[in-house]
Each structure stands twice: as structure tokens, then as C-alpha cells.
Amino acid sequence: MGSIKSFTLELDGAGHAVFTEGEVVSGLVVLELRRDTRVQSMKVQGRGVATAHWLENRGMNAVHNDYTSKVIYLRKRQHLIRGW
Template sequence: MTLNSIKSFSLELDGPADAAFTGGEVVSGQVVLELRRDTRVHSMKVQGRGVATAHWLENRGMNSVYNDYTSKITYFRKRQHLIRGQ
């Protein structure tokens, strides 16, 4: 399959469009692949990653000295074969 045969590709998660997920929750949905013509697909896999980031400043003292903090947590990295090649 060549990239020009793909008309659209999307991942539609179950639940509301503005959903936020927490650790341990099950995330489910479907992959929607629309092709321009009949195409033979030998294999397909989806890779997902769940990441949360936060950034904040804290003011320390009367001299307006700021501490700059950043935090990043990766909740999951997952590869899933939807169609496995032969």
C-alpha cells in the first residue's frame, strides 16, 4: 500500500471528544482508514503513547526570583498489530 492510496486515516476514541484519561483506565476506540481505491493491505500496526506534562513558576522572596519547574510522565507506550503480515 502506498501513501497516495490513503484518503483519510483517523483514530476515534470511545467517549467524549474532550475526554481525559488517568492511570489504569482502559482507552478504546477504532482506527478508521479510508482508501481511494481497492488496496491490498499485508499488515498494519498502531502505536500509541499517553503522556502528561506540566509547567509552573513559583515566586520566591521579595526579589521576584522565580523557580521554573517542568514535569513529564509517560503513562503508556503500546504497539498493537491490527493486521499481521504473513
């Protein structure tokens, strides 16, 4: 069994679970271990993506266009503990 009992990310303001472009995302990383463990480095990677899919009908003969869009708002890596 590994030494990690639980690993959670508790985001500030996560009650609404939606963040907008330009908004600061902050919170706590909670690492609970089963035993004393030497940690040489730790980093957190965050990613925020929005996707949308929609159909548009045009004309009497029900011709439709199928659209999909994807926007990446956040792609960030942050070292919490740097290795030596």
C-alpha cells in the same frame, strides 16, 4: 495519488478528550481506501504524555524557581494486521 483516502482513529469516550492513568482506551480504526489495496500489515501506536510548567516565587527579592515535569502514561504499539 496514494490509495488511502482517509485514516482516522475514533476513540470511545473521546468527547471529554482526557484519559486518566489506568483507564482503558478503546475505539475504532477507520481506513477508507480509494481502490482495492492489498494490506500486508498494519499497526497502531498510541502515546499519552502529561507536561506541566510552573514558577514559584520566594522571598522579598522575587527570586523564582522555574519547574517543568513530564510523565509518560502510555506507550503502546498494537498490530491490527500482522504481515506474513
